[in-house]
Amino acid sequence: MRVACLGGGPAGLYFAISMKRRDPSHDVTVIERNRPYDTFGWGVVLSDETLDNLARNDAESAAEIRKNFSYWDDVAVHYRGQMIASGGHGFCGIGRKKLLNVLQDRARDLGVNLVFETEIEDIDTYRRDFDLVVACDGVNSRARKAHEDVFKPDIDTRACKYIWLGTTQTFGDAFTFIFEETEHGWIWVHAYQFDDKTATFIVECTEQTWRNFGFGDMTTDETIAVCEKIFGKYLDGHGLMSNAKHLRGSAWLNFNRVLCETWSHENMVLMGDAAATAHFSIGSGTKLALESAIALAEYVHSEPDLTAAFRRYEDERRLEVLRLQSAARNSTEWFEEVERYLHLDPVQFTYSLLTRSQRISHENLRARDAAWLESAERWFEANAVGQMPETVRAPMFVPFRLRGLELANRIVVSPMAQYKAENGCPTDWHFTHYTSRALGGAGLVYTEMTCVSPEGRITRGCPGLYADDQEAAWKRIVDFVHRETPAKMALQLGHSGPKGSTQLGWEEMDAPLKDGNWEILAPSPIAWSDRNQVPKEMTRADMDRVRDQFVAAAERGARAGFDLLELHYAHGYLMSAFITPLTNRRTDAYGGSLENRLRFPLEVFRAVRAVWPEDKPISIRISANDWVEEDGIGPDDAVEIARILQEAGVDIIDVSAGQTSKRARPVYGRMFQTPFSDRIRNEAGIATMAVGNIYEPDHVNSILMAGRADLCCLARPHLADPYWTLHAAAALGYDEAAWPSPYLPGRDQLQRLAARQDVMTGKV
Structure with a gap:
């Protein structure tokens, strides 16, 4: 089968690898507009779960990716002069450039044809010359636009402005959020280390704050100078860097949420950000791309024809996309409306941030960092009743007073x-x-x-x-x-x-x-x-x-x-x-x-x-x-x-x-x-x-x-x-x-059964 991957990002490269792993006789070509070993972006985030999926699909590239990961366990929140850290979050980062280099090398070793510095223009030519065309050319996909009436993309441009920067300041083993109040409004950072010497440093703010600063009229260097001044105490003398030369126009962006009504047309199928996006604040865009590549390659080989393969691929992956997009929407809206929460105490603000996507719940936080959650529960009750409690109870059991009602x-x-x-x-x-x-x-x-x-x-x-x-x-x-x-x-x-x-x-x-x-x-x-x-x-x-x-x-x-x-x-x-x-x-x-x-x-x-x-x-x-x-x-x-x-x-x-x-x-x-x-x-x-x-x-x-x-x-x-x-x-x-006194034996039995279950499941 002759296969063209339009776009040499993680989706296109990993699909090419996945196809060659299943059948080396496939003639697979990846077309990319950038030069070899050159790319836009800083770090990307993957979970251990995604790494395990990669290892099952292609152990060689997964091992190389894992070797180049920076791991972090904590989420650190700097807000109103305090730093609050919660542990047990277990994510890892890798430089986007390094990830692509690993995938390029692996694809080349498997016999994939890598064609660089080539713009993807006449989509129908590829559709005529190849048996299968995988359009993975990003959020602004030309391939999708060429057949927009078929794919019917729903594109939602989100409210906040952000700029994707890097820094040689490192943040240890913590994914770090920084919130700073300025004369022009609040501005915040998502920062994480992705190798020994470099960290991603995403600066974000509302449109109004962006306008108040005049960022739209600044050059990238001028923007960097302002951001270095705002966040100087966290950068500790390290500067900020941009690779915005790869972008047309301003280095500031608005995130576009994309979801297409259908993902395939005849012998062409969409993948990665071309089909659907997940906001950077939950770190799932690359995860979606890589796991979609695995699924499509599998179904191309297991189903009787491309039509059936596309149907299986879309049926399976759309549910996962919708699940992640729901979490991403919640997370995105939290940041868009963050000024709503800036009156909260740092403890409650941090909890709100950690649970913003609804993927992390109260007991899930306890499993990650029981000590931190217990301290937060103590704060909640002390704030509600006016004194620090001797024992800790969940918020639902904390009394509530309104006028004379308790x-x-x-x-x-x-x-x-x-x-x-x-x-x-x-x-x-x-x-x-x-x-x-x-x-x-x-x-x-x-x-x-x-x-x-x-x-x-x-x-x-x-x-x-x-x-x-x-x-x-x-x-x-x-x-x-x-x-x-x-x-x-x-x-x-x-x-x-x-x-x-x-x-x-x-x-x-x-x-x-x-x-x-x-x-x-x-x-x-x-x-x-x-x-x-x-x-x-x-x-x-x-x-x-x-x-x-x-x-x-x-x-x-x-x-x-x-x-x-x-x-x-x-x-x-x-x-x-x-x-x-x-x-x-x-x-x-x-x-x-x-x-x-x-x-x-x-x-x-x-x-x-x-x-x-x-x-x-x-x-x-x-x-x-x-x-x-x-x-x-x-x-x-x-x-x-x-x-x-x-x-x-x-x-x-x-x-x-x-x-x-x-x-x-x-x-x-x-x-x-x-x-x-x-x-x-x-x-x-x-x-x-x-x-x-x-x-x-x-x-x-x-x-x-x-x-x-x-x-x-x-x-x-x-x-x-x-x-x-x-x-x-x-x-x-x-x-x-x-419990009513006559019902106490029932309570005691429930507690005994719960304790027995904890022993059986290894919780105690």
């Missing part, structure tokens, strides 16, 4: 509709549901949305708090929880608005009743869907009545003994319908601007706050993103909404998202709504609750320790396991969780 831990049983009320009254089902979750160890247990009037119910099965029997039923539940558990009870009040008069959740969600529908209210006469009834546009008299219903329900909740009150201003219900422009089309003082749309929800809050006990907090749940590209609420709006609510006296924001429009296109995943909580907490400066696909103790501890939320709300995990918190405590070896 929670034993930071686990919240999120509101979950049960649809089991009778005429708005909680039943024995509700008593069992809520009390079992309180016995299960959660710090705070929420009611489902409890409606302020019969016509404010979502369904006929929804509970209310507008009648004496309802108040008595709720009080029975609250009294039991207070008497038998350390848990606190939260009352969530709401009004269904345009989503009311619908079927039970296990019938047809959000669909109108088959008969007996009641009149529903909304800020504007906009139906939830074509099937739902058009709501009545609220008059001022309607607003007065609904406001007073909220007040009356809050008074009943106070008498019932609830510890926290939450007003439901999310998910398209009445107050949410006022806030989002998707459903508020009013032209009076209650529509138009965000300030106007918030006018009635703020009026309701203030009226409720006036009757709710002063020492008890009030939360408001919001939808931080409508997930509708045009016209809807977005994360920027959510921060502003939170600021306005905080100024009005709201104590904490329960940060949800979506469910405000049938046009919503949510993006799901682990902890998928936590970024909204993170942004509101760290930009608006108000306490938050995170919610949304949080289901493991690791998720909770990572969110809390990084300062992304103050409380974590779990819904479905508590449906599957009412004792989720107690089981998490046993799994983490936390002995102080408040």
Whole structure:
């Protein structure tokens, strides 16, 4: 087979090697525009896992690569005059030039034709002259561009500016981050050693800081002089170097995230950065290239034809690409928004940086460096309770205080509709549901949305708090929880608005009743869907009545003994319908601007706050993103909404998202709504609750320790396991969780089984 590799980077060279290793008779040519032994770039990063993959594929080149690696174990963070180091990270670096030289020599030894100083121009000529064309000519691939209509690349240019420099200053066995505040803004460095004498030194900043410095008008030498001055104390007399002569235009770059819709066309296939990129801040670009080269070479030989080989290659590698791009996106966005975190203590800032991609979790950090994580956990608790703890506990078990409310831990049983009320009254089902979750160890247990009037119910099965029997039923539940558990009870009040008069959740969600529908209210006469009834546009008299219903329900909740009150201003219900422009089309003082749309929800809050006990907090749940590209609420709006609510006296924001429009296109995943909580907490400066696909103790501890939320709300995990918190405590070896006395034998057995498992797995 005649094979052309268009591009002599790691992907092209390693694919050529992989093909010749499998069949020496292949005629393989690599075309590269640079000269031999000359390249752009400084160091690249690989993991031990990737090295093992290389060794299985070609032991000779892997051994030579390994001989030239610089290993580091620590991540060191310089921030606000402190240096914090965390160990156990186990990465290694090699000079990009050295890596390519090793691969060039190995390819030549195997009989690969290496053609240098040749521009890749007429792509179709290669496609005619060769049986297989592998386009691995980088992020700005000419081969991809020649058939852009086929490959359909999605190219996302990221916000930060960076310049890739080198230095003879060495950083030992630590990957080093340096954050410096200047008169023009914050600027930071990613630095790591890749041989005995040289280190990569990537300087990065926001576009605004870049403009403030005037870097766009500077020569490369002038830029280097400025960077040497900023980071002089870390360079210790060593200079910075650039090989920007290989770049057209400015040496400063914006990272382009690339992902193509398809990776092959007839006898041509994309590889490496031409097909998909992973941001430098997670060090996976070269890993992707090398491992994709192995996979494609394998499938070219194992499949019956190129079409089948390309299909297997893309099916396998796309999943890995998406996984790494997700981590890279998280990491990239952290650096793009790093100024959001610059108020954090150095300990929390470092933790946030280490876990930014979500590839490293709380317990994974413990496995890497237990001593450092223990010191961070001590800091977290001391910061929360005002004194250094004698024993260490995970963040989820650290108490939380808000006004006069103190929670034993930071686990919240999120509101979950049960649809089991009778005429708005909680039943024995509700008593069992809520009390079992309180016995299960959660710090705070929420009611489902409890409606302020019969016509404010979502369904006929929804509970209310507008009648004496309802108040008595709720009080029975609250009294039991207070008497038998350390848990606190939260009352969530709401009004269904345009989503009311619908079927039970296990019938047809959000669909109108088959008969007996009641009149529903909304800020504007906009139906939830074509099937739902058009709501009545609220008059001022309607607003007065609904406001007073909220007040009356809050008074009943106070008498019932609830510890926290939450007003439901999310998910398209009445107050949410006022806030989002998707459903508020009013032209009076209650529509138009965000300030106007918030006018009635703020009026309701203030009226409720006036009757709710002063020492008890009030939360408001919001939808931080409508997930509708045009016209809807977005994360920027959510921060502003939170600021306005905080100024009005709201104590904490329960940060949800979506469910405000049938046009919503949510993006799901682990902890998928936590970024909204993170942004509101760290930009608006108000306490938050995170919610949304949080289901493991690791998720909770990572969110809390990084300062992304103050409380974590779990819904479905508590449906599957009412004792989720107690089981998490046993799994983490936390002995102080408040097990009910009759259940202590169960705790003891769990601990014995966990200890036995630790012995069997070699943990102890």
